Amino acid sequence: MDAKKAARMEKLEVESADLMKQIRIEMDMKKKQKLIAKRESVQRKATAIRNNRRISREAKRDLVAYSFIAPNFIGFAVFTLVPIVFAFLLAFMKWDGNNTMEFVALNNFKRLIGDTFFVAALKNTIIYVIGTVPLTMIASLALAIVLNQKIRARGFFRTVAFFPYVASLVAITAVWSMIFHPSKGPINYLLLNVFGVPQANLPKWFGGGLVLFTLILFSVWKYMGYYMVIYLAGLQGISAELYEAGSLDGASTWQKFKFITWPQLRATTFFVVVMLTINCFKVYDIAIMLAGGGDGKLSISSTVLVYYIYQNAFNYWDLGYSSAIAMVLFVLVLIVTLIQFRYEKKLGE
Amino acid sequence: MKKRLLGIFLATTMMATLFAGCGSAAAETPAATTESTATETTEPAAEEVAEAEDTAQADAAEPVTLKWAIWDKDITPYWEALKEAYEAANPNVTVEMTDLGSTDYMTVLATELSGSGSDFDVVTIKDVPGYATLVSKNTLEPLDSYISSAGIDLSQYGGVDKQVTVNGSLYELPFRNDFWVVFYNKDIFDAAGVDYPTNDMTFDEYDALARQVADPTFGAQVYGTHYHTWRSAVQLFGVLDGKHTILDGNYDFFKPYYEMVLKQEDDQICRNYADLSAEGLHYSAAFSGGDVAMMNMGSWFISTLMANIASGEYDASLCGNWGMVKYPHADGVEAGSTLGTITGLAVTSVSEQKQAAFDFVNWVSSAEGAKVMAETGNFPALMNAEVAGIISGLDGFPQDDTSKEALNVSNLYLEVPYAENVSAINDILDTYHKSIMNREMTVDEGIAAMNDEVGKVLGQ
Numbered sequence: 001m002d003a004k005k006a007a008r009m010e011k012l013e014v015e016s017a018d019l020m021k022q023i024r025i026e027m028d029m030k031k032k033q034k035l036i037a038k039r040e041s042v043q044r045k046a047t048a049i050r051n052n053r054r055i056s057r058e059a060k061r062d063l064v065a066y067s068f069i070a071p072n073f074i075g076f077a078v079f080t081l082v083p084i085v086f087a088f089l090l091a092f093m094k095w096d097g098n099n100t101m102e103f104v105a106l107n108n109f110k111r112l113i114g115d116t117f118f119v120a121a122l123k124n125t126i127i128y129v130i131g132t133v134p135l136t137m138i139a140s141l142a143l144a145i146v147l148n149q150k151i152r153a154r155g156f157f158r159t160v161a162f163f164p165y166v167a168s169l170v171a172i173t174a175v176w177s178m179i180f181h182p183s184k185g186p187i188n189y190l191l192l193n194v195f196g197v198p199q200a201n202l203p204k205w206f207g208g209g210l211v212l213f214t215l216i217l218f219s220v221w222k223y224m225g226y227y228m229v230i231y232l233a234g235l236q237g238i239s240a241e242l243y244e245a246g247s248l249d250g251a252s253t254w255q256k257f258k259f260i261t262w263p264q265l266r267a268t269t270f271f272v273v274v275m276l277t278i279n280c281f282k283v284y285d286i287a288i289m290l291a292g293g294g295d296g297k298l299s300i301s302s303t304v305l306v307y308y309i310y311q312n313a314f315n316y317w318d319l320g321y322s323s324a325i326a327m328v329l330f331v332l333v334l335i336v337t338l339i340q341f342r343y344e345k346k347l348g349e
Numbered sequence: 350m351k352k353r354l355l356g357i358f359l360a361t362t363m364m365a366t367l368f369a370g371c372g373s374a375a376a377e378t379p380a381a382t383t384e385s386t387a388t389e390t391t392e393p394a395a396e397e398v399a400e401a402e403d404t405a406q407a408d409a410a411e412p413v414t415l416k417w418a419i420w421d422k423d424i425t426p427y428w429e430a431l432k433e434a435y436e437a438a439n440p441n442v443t444v445e446m447t448d449l450g451s452t453d454y455m456t457v458l459a460t461e462l463s464g465s466g467s468d469f470d471v472v473t474i475k476d477v478p479g480y481a482t483l484v485s486k487n488t489l490e491p492l493d494s495y496i497s498s499a500g501i502d503l504s505q506y507g508g509v510d511k512q513v514t515v516n517g518s519l520y521e522l523p524f525r526n527d528f529w530v531v532f533y534n535k536d537i538f539d540a541a542g543v544d545y546p547t548n549d550m551t552f553d554e555y556d557a558l559a560r561q562v563a564d565p566t567f568g569a570q571v572y573g574t575h576y577h578t579w580r581s582a583v584q585l586f587g588v589l590d591g592k593h594t595i596l597d598g599n600y601d602f603f604k605p606y607y608e609m610v611l612k613q614e615d616d617q618i619c620r621n622y623a624d625l626s627a628e629g630l631h632y633s634a635a636f637s638g639g640d641v642a643m644m645n646m647g648s649w650f651i652s653t654l655m656a657n658i659a660s661g662e663y664d665a666s667l668c669g670n671w672g673m674v675k676y677p678h679a680d681g682v683e684a685g686s687t688l689g690t691i692t693g694l695a696v697t698s699v700s701e702q703k704q705a706a707f708d709f710v711n712w713v714s715s716a717e718g719a720k721v722m723a724e725t726g727n728f729p730a731l732m733n734a735e736v737a738g739i740i741s742g743l744d745g746f747p748q749d750d751t752s753k754e755a756l757n758v759s760n761l762y763l764e765v766p767y768a769e770n771v772s773a774i775n776d777i778l779d780t781y782h783k784s785i786m787n788r789e790m791t792v793d794e795g796i797a798a799m800n801d802e803v804g805k806v807l808g809q
Contacts, residue, residue, distance in 0.1 A: 097463035098486040116802055117780075182623045204623045207787035293626035294578045296452075297776070299783035314456050316772050317463075317482055 005049060012046040090323035097317055108324035118325060120300045121308040124212060125329075128304065129280040131216035132223075136276055137269070139224040144231030145261070158232075162225035169222075173289035176218055180205035211291050211302045219286060223279070227272050234268030235261070270344045274337055281333050282306055305329050410441040413705045417444055418458055418472040420451040426725040427525075431713055434721050438712070442705065455479025462488040467699055470706040474521045474693040477513060477765040478772040483695070484515050485769065490696040491518040495707040506730055509691055512766040521693030522714040523730035525722060527647045528689040528758050529581075531555075531677070532654075535670040537571055537642040538562060546643060548675045548754055549684040552586065555643075555677035556609055562642045565617040573618040575644040576610055577632040578625050580782035581688060581764045582645055583610050588762050589686045590679055595778060596768045598807050600799045607785055607792045622786035633657075639667025645676065647690065648756075652726035655745035672747045673755045685759035691730055732758075770806045777802045 019039040026032045048056035055063075091109075094102040112118050147158050164172060179185050182204045191197040205214045238261065246256045262269075284306040291302035298307050305325060312322035419428050432444045447469070449457045454475050459482055461467050472489075474480045483489050496503070496519065503510045506523055513521060531546060538545050541562045546555070559573030576582045586606040588594055593602045614621045620635070633653060636644050654671060657663040676687040694710040696703050712718055719729030723739040740746065741753045765771055778799060785795035 096486050097459075098488055114805070116805075177627050177629070181627050183621070184624070204787065206627050207623050208789040293783065294629045294631075295779075297779055297783075299780045299787070299789075301784065301787075301789055303780075311776065314460065315478075315482075315776065317459060317486060 009046060009049055012042055012049070016042045016046065087323045087326055090320050091327045093320045093323075095319045097319060104320065108321045111321060112324060112328065117300065117303060117308060121303045121305045121325075122328070124301075124303060125281060125283065125305045127212055128215060128219075128283055129277060131212070132219045132280045133273060133276045135216065135220045136223050136227060137272055139220055140227035140272070141231050141265075141269075143224060143228040144235055145257075147228065148232060148235045158228075161228055164222045165225040169285060169289055172222070173218075173286070176214075176290065177206070180214060182206070206291055206293075208301055215283075215287060215290055215302070218290060219280070219283070222286070223276070227276065230272055231265065231268060234265045238264045266344075266347060270340065274340055277336055277340070278333055281329060281336075284310070412441050412443070413702060414443045414445060415470045415702070415706055415709055416468055417446050417709075418449055418461070418469050419446050420449055420454045420473070420475070422446060422448040427722055427727055430721050430725055431718060434717070435709060435712055438717075439708075442709070444709065451475075455482070459483060459486065459488075462486070462697060462699075465699060467697065469697050470700040470702060471709055472695050472697055474695050476690065477763065477767055478775050480513060480521060480693070480695075481515075481767055481769060481771045484520050488698055489520040490698045490700070490703055491520055492522065492696065492707065492710075493518050495696075495704070495711075496522075499707075499711055501711065507732075507761060509689070509730065509761060509763065512763045513691070513693070515767060521695040522710050523691040523693040524714040524718055525692035526689055526728055526730040526732065526761070527649045527692075528687045528728070528761055529645055529647050529676055530673045530687070530755050531643050531645050531675070532636060532650065532671060532673050533643045534636070534639065534641065534668055535672055536639075536667075541571070541642075545672065545751070546674045548751055550674070550677040551680055552606075552609065552677050553680075556613070559613065559618050559643060560616070563616075563618045570617075570640055572620055572641045573643065574613060575619055575632070575635050575641040576622075577635075577644075577646065578622060578786075580779055583607065583786070584778070584782060585688050585764060586677075586679075588688070589676065589760075590682045591686065591760060591762065594762070594766055595764075595774065596766060596771070598800065598803050600778075600796050600803075603796055603799075604792055607795075611786075611788075611792070623788075626783075626787070633663075636671075637663040637668045639664065647688075648728050651740075651746070655726060655743065659745055672749055672752045674751055675755050675758075683759055685757060687758055687761060688764050689758075689761040690764050693730075770809070773806045774803050777806065 016039055019035055019042065023032060023035045023039065026035060044056045044058050048059075092103060092105060094104045094107075143161050147154055147161065151157075180187050182188060182202065185205075187205070188202045191202060192199060203210055205211070242260045242264070243256060246260055251259065283304050287298055287302055287304050287307060288296050291298055298304065306329070309322045309325045309329070312318045312325065417432075419425075422428055428446055432446060436442060436444060449461070454473075455478070458472060459479065461469065462472070462483065463486070467488075472483075474483070480489075501522075503519075506526075509523055509526065510519060513519065513523075533546055535545065541564070543558065543562045546558055550558070561573070562571065563573030564571040583606060584600075584603040585595075587600075587602040590602075610619070613619045620630075624630075632644065632646055633650065635641050636646075636650075636654075637657070651673070654663070654668070658665050658669050663669075675685050678684050678686055694713055696706040696710060700706050714730060716731055716733075719731040719733075719736050720739070722729040723736045726740065726743055728740065729736055737753075737756050741756060746752070765775055768774065781790070781795045781799045781802075784790040784798070785792055790798065
């Protein structure tokens with residue numbers, strides 16, 4: 001036993017000395033640091049053997065940390081990670097959930113190109129994202145700036161702006177359906193009586209080309225309160241001294257916004273845009289509630305990717321095809337997010 | 350380093366369990382099929398023995414528990430009635446019902462039956478697209494051998510069974526059969542001084558009648574007709590001639606009916622589709638509001654109307670005086686042709702007591718089950734004079750002869766007959782129905798799109 005131990009000790013010491021030599025001659029800083037870390041770990045092992053401990057103190061520390069992460073990670077692994085990996089594999093299969101899986105290579109992806117409903121869903125989702133993200137960002141920033149001033153009943157107005165976000169989706173979509181009702185809604189009533197739009201030309205807010213516009217409008221209204229809160233936090237993090245200095249230099253309000261507020265909010269804006277983009281690509285519930293009509297089905301003018309994924313998976317049980325669409329959505333979000341990260345990094349430098 | 354190792358280890362373990370999961374599912378499916386074919390072949394012999402034993406020791410039969418998937422247990426009276434009647438006739442059987450809710454029943458059921466974790470013996474089949482899905486997923490047991498050994502005469506279902514036969518096999522037995530009629534509000538016709546609709550109307554006569562009784566005066570509006578937002582309510586007028594079905598791939602025959610309904614919308618003879626879908630108005634609310642003269646709807650609405658008028662839920666002064674007539678028909682087509690939907694029972698392929706499950710299915714769809722159905726005001730698949738008598742004798746059923754006569758259906762065409770891709774076809778027709786009714790597309794554009802898209806599905 002002891003002879004074995006001694007042999008291992010010796011081996012570790014030789015390895016450590018060898019690493020030390022390498023460290024001395026290594027010129028690249030990054031590689032050097034790696035070698036240093038490696039040597040430390042070798043030395044730790046040696047200490048563990050010297051002190052007759054089965055696992056080193058550091059390993060113990062790591063295990064404790066992992067055990068704290070475990071409850072969350074196991075849940076994530078079982079309910080998120082495994083399904084994601086599985087979906088990735090499924091995209092190359094044909095499977096209905098019961099019969100044997102069949103490998104079909106890229107057939108699912110080839111089918112996408114000729115699929116009218118997929119193309120429509122993709123187009124609608126992209127229009128929705130392009131419409132919703134900038135508008136929500138601008139609206140929430142404007143709200144945050146206004147409600148960051150010391151105005152009367154500031155708390156009340158902040159609550160009002162935040163309310164759509166906390167209110168139940170089902171309830172507020174019901175209200176919107178009434179407000180925008182094509183023949184009895186107050187909006188069209190105003191258009192008819194105040195603006196003199198002829199009855200036959202009154203907009204059908206939930207049909208045709210307008211339905212996406214209504215969805216965007218609704219989403220901006222619903223989400224701006226939430227992102228306003230994030231912007232408010234960002235605004236309060238900006239030092240008052242900067243504005244003071246700006247005032248001393250005679251900066252106008254616009255200049256103060258442009259040269260102080262906007263650059264200082266860069267990190268916040270980045271967060272807001274990334275979160276918004278991801279959330280908007282995932283749109284489903286809002287579309288179903290607003291445009292689904294009585295039966296909760298979306299027509300070709302309002303269908304979105306997540307709905308089409310659901311339809312293929314749980315109505316047609318074409319799990320492979322629906323996974324392929326999910327992959328398209330995943331890649332789309334990934335690319336957009338990567339571009340945003342790169343842009344943010346560039347700005348930072 | 351250690352962290353990365355741990356990560357790789359975790360990932361591989363997960364992948365391993367993943368593949369283990371797939372592997373077992375894949376391995377189990379063929380096993381299940383062979384098992385079922387094995388039971389099939391031995392079935393007739395076992396059946397004879399069972400029958401012989403049955404008569405000898407009926408009382409000593411082993412206790413059996415059947416798990417049955419249903420929807421809306423609390424508001425649908427017949428589930429409980431069927432269960433109790435069957436348990437009374439077969440004391441050794443206990444039927445356990447599981448309510449999966451009605452809105453997405455078939456989706457939930459398909460999910461339940463995915464993989465091998467289900468313990469349902471008998472499942473209710475709500476619609477044909479869902480039935481097609483379950484059959485293609487191999488989750489239902491073909492009933493042919495059971496049907497022939499039980500000596501069931503399928504002709505009693507009036508040919509409906511043929512519309513759900515899959516490659517020569519039947520996987521469900523219908524127990525409920527609803528058909529579409531035109532409900533009308535007698536008070537509105539009386540007030541307008543117009544004759545009631547009849548059991549023999551052509552579409553032109555029907556359209557003219559709607560126009561006669563409608564009153565577009567703002568504030569006192571009366572609608573001649575009402576079409577619910579379902580596509581069945583409009584486009585399926587086209588399949589009543591028996592020459593066309595929704596599986597054709599060419600839908601030019603929808604055109605005259607879309608034009609008739611859109612013209613009625615323009616002339617304010619009926620509520621417009623965009624309004625209806627924005628407010629999600631339920632057809633029952635439309636008819637019970639007392640401003641709709643005629644509404645085409647399925648016979649399931651009869652029991653709803655009777656029950657809600659009796660309980661005071663609907664204002665009897667607005668809709669209490671109602672009647673019904675047969676569907677209108679195209680020129681040269683026999684009166685009494687109408688659309689129908691069937692509700693069936695099926696035995697799952699994972700059930701371990703298939704014979705007992707089939708006995709229950711058979712009983713529910715037989716004359717005995719039909720009587721129970723009729724007593725709750727619902728239409729059994731097995732219609733005969735006795736059953737029609739029970740329903741028209743129920744309290745609240747209109748007592749005029751026309752309404753009673755309206756129960757006699759001459760030709761029944763399923764709203765959705767079986768085809769392998771019927772789910773996809775159904776959704777395509779739904780989406781372009783919306784586009785046409787919302788006026789996003791003209792009738793011609795919408796029908797051309799239906800032809801194109803369904804053509805793609807059929808070509809696959």
